[in-house]
Amino acid sequence: MMEQISTLLTMIKSKDHRWNVIFTICLLPLLGLLIDIIFNNLGSNPIQALHIRLGDWSLRFLGITLAVTPAQTIMHWRGMAEYRKLFGLYSFFYATLHILTYIIVDNNFMWGMIWTDILESPYIWFGVIAYVIVFLLGITTPNAIKKMLGKNWKKLHRFIYLAGIVGVIHYFWQLKGNLAEPLLYTLILFFLLGFRALVEFTRRRLSNMMMPKRME
Amino acid sequence: MIIKTTKSIPSHEITDEKVFKERRTLIKSLLAATVVGNSHSLMAQTNSVKWENLAQSELSAKTLTPTPEKLVKDYTNYYEFSFGKEDSTKLAQPLVIDPWSIEISGEVENAGKFNLEDILSKQTLEERIYRFRCVEAWSMVVPWVGFPLVNLLNMAKPLSTANFVKFTTVEQPDVMPNLRNQSVLHWPYTEGLRIDEATHPLTILAVGMYGDVLPKQNGAPLRLIVPWKYGFKSAKAIVKIELLKKAPLTSWNKSAPDEYGFYANVNPSIPHPRWSQNSERLLGSGFFTSRRQTELFNGYGDQVAHLYNDMDLRHFF
Numbered sequence: 001m002m003e004q005i006s007t008l009l010t011m012i013k014s015k016d017h018r019w020n021v022i023f024t025i026c027l028l029p030l031l032g033l034l035i036d037i038i039f040n041n042l043g044s045n046p047i048q049a050l051h052i053r054l055g056d057w058s059l060r061f062l063g064i065t066l067a068v069t070p071a072q073t074i075m076h077w078r079g080m081a082e083y084r085k086l087f088g089l090y091s092f093f094y095a096t097l098h099i100l101t102y103i104i105v106d107n108n109f110m111w112g113m114i115w116t117d118i119l120e121s122p123y124i125w126f127g128v129i130a131y132v133i134v135f136l137l138g139i140t141t142p143n144a145i146k147k148m149l150g151k152n153w154k155k156l157h158r159f160i161y162l163a164g165i166v167g168v169i170h171y172f173w174q175l176k177g178n179l180a181e182p183l184l185y186t187l188i189l190f191f192l193l194g195f196r197a198l199v200e201f202t203r204r205r206l207s208n209m210m211m212p213k214r215m216e
Numbered sequence: 217m218i219i220k221t222t223k224s225i226p227s228h229e230i231t232d233e234k235v236f237k238e239r240r241t242l243i244k245s246l247l248a249a250t251v252v253g254n255s256h257s258l259m260a261q262t263n264s265v266k267w268e269n270l271a272q273s274e275l276s277a278k279t280l281t282p283t284p285e286k287l288v289k290d291y292t293n294y295y296e297f298s299f300g301k302e303d304s305t306k307l308a309q310p311l312v313i314d315p316w317s318i319e320i321s322g323e324v325e326n327a328g329k330f331n332l333e334d335i336l337s338k339q340t341l342e343e344r345i346y347r348f349r350c351v352e353a354w355s356m357v358v359p360w361v362g363f364p365l366v367n368l369l370n371m372a373k374p375l376s377t378a379n380f381v382k383f384t385t386v387e388q389p390d391v392m393p394n395l396r397n398q399s400v401l402h403w404p405y406t407e408g409l410r411i412d413e414a415t416h417p418l419t420i421l422a423v424g425m426y427g428d429v430l431p432k433q434n435g436a437p438l439r440l441i442v443p444w445k446y447g448f449k450s451a452k453a454i455v456k457i458e459l460l461k462k463a464p465l466t467s468w469n470k471s472a473p474d475e476y477g478f479y480a481n482v483n484p485s486i487p488h489p490r491w492s493q494n495s496e497r498l499l500g501s502g503f504f505t506s507r508r509q510t511e512l513f514n515g516y517g518d519q520v521a522h523l524y525n526d527m528d529l530r531h532f533f
Binding site: 043044045046047048104105106107108109110113116117119120121122123124173174176177178 | 286287288290291293295299300301302351352354399400401487489490491492493494495497499503504505506507509
């Protein structure tokens with residue numbers, strides 16, 4: 001086991017296989033879920049467990065995506081953009097499975113019931129907003145579309161912050177008692193967004209210092 | 217001179233030997249329940265813990281298929297122990313349930329502590345297959361073993377001033393982690409019913425399920441079951457019943473009054489402020505099966521709707 005892990009780490013360190021290895025690792029949560037489905041390991045309410053776990057992973061990948069830039073700044077790494085893209089797409093991937101599970105596995109395409117459920121459940125509205133954002137970011141990933149959108153692409157992709165916030169609210173708002181886990185997500189999100197605010201603040205201060213000092 | 221410091225026991229309070237032996241059997245069966253979870257072989261040896269061929273009540277839904285027992289045992293909201301529905305299965309086992317007595321007080325003629333064995337020796341247990349609908353939009357079908365709550369209330373002789381009934385769950389902080397942490401709710405857990413709800417024939421005190429004694433995580437040794445209300449009304453491990461003039465403040469109602477009302481009648485057209493109550497996931501139903509349409513009063517409308525005839529259910533949710 002240790003041997004495999006060290007080979008894996010060497011592979012991540014060497015640039016040639018890094019992307020492929022990380023791409024594969026991101027599929028492990030799905031593999032774990034499939035194993036749990038096959039071995040009936042999802043407890044008394046397996047549909048809900050499946051649904052929640054997919055949602056969890058979507059939110060986790062969203063957090064990882066947001067963590068790439070701060071990590072790059074702090075560790076002085078370079079060229080992490082392709083991984084940020086990869087993680088972002090995985091968040092989109094797990095969010096899509098989350099929603100497909102809801103529509104197909106849980107509700108078996110009963111659109112009337114689904115419609116009432118969404119309409120009457122404010123916590124789902126936040127989930128819908130988060131998904132619309134992640135969906136738009138996902139489909140505008142290809143370079144051709146990025147070029148087409150020009151400056152607007154960056155503006156659009158800033159909405160990932162909003163997706164993070166409403167995603168956490170979506171999680172928070174459905175629970176009755178246990179708030180420990182969503183609180184953890186909130187805290188992480190707070191740091192990730194706080195880091196950016198701090199960077200922006202420092203940048204402004206520094207550029208203000210650059211302004212010529214005029215005598216009164 | 218001899219000063220008597222203790223009263224001699226009057227003969228009518230001395231337990232008849234036959235009754236005493238019956239009690240031992242009951243205690244044994246209650247004890248056996250504690251090992252049900254981890255030792256099926258032991259159960260097979262004693263093989264005497266189950267109530268066999270119990271009378272089926274007229275009010276039992278004989279046509280419904282009960283949810284597989286294991287799912288019901290491993291999916292409980294017992295917040296005194298844990299927020300995890302599967303965690304209470306293990307965590308609840310150290311709960312001390314023998315001996316057990318229930319204090320009945322308030323607006324009654326005959327207040328006092330009633331021993332569980334004494335209560336049960338006067339009751340005919342019956343099976344009630346009921347739907348159980350959680351406020352979290354999942355449901356199950358459980359064959360409870362119990363007796364009507366009204367029978368116990370009658371033992372205490374309620375006064376005409378008794379308008380409400382308050383139920384209190386046991387407090388054992390040594391074994392209940394969330395009591396020590398003071399988490400989420402104000403402990404002990406309390407629930408309440410209006411007297412006409414409490415004395416309704418559908419309202420029972422359950423001591424068992426699936427023909428066996430209640431597992432600890434499901435509310436042993438004795439819990440309330442009110443099938444037309446959301447599950448949180450059906451308090452577990454009851455130690456105190458008070459008859460009151462005014463409505464008691466109940467745990468969830470106190471914690472979030474906008475979200476959990478005193479009545480908490482199952483009603484698909486009144487959503488919880490954060491989620492819909494229109495449909496429910498029936499435990500045990502497979503992947504790709506749709507949810508169940510939730511019924512008004514959980515399907516018990518014929519029997520209980522008249523209790524709320526003149527009430528705006530939206531206001532009294």
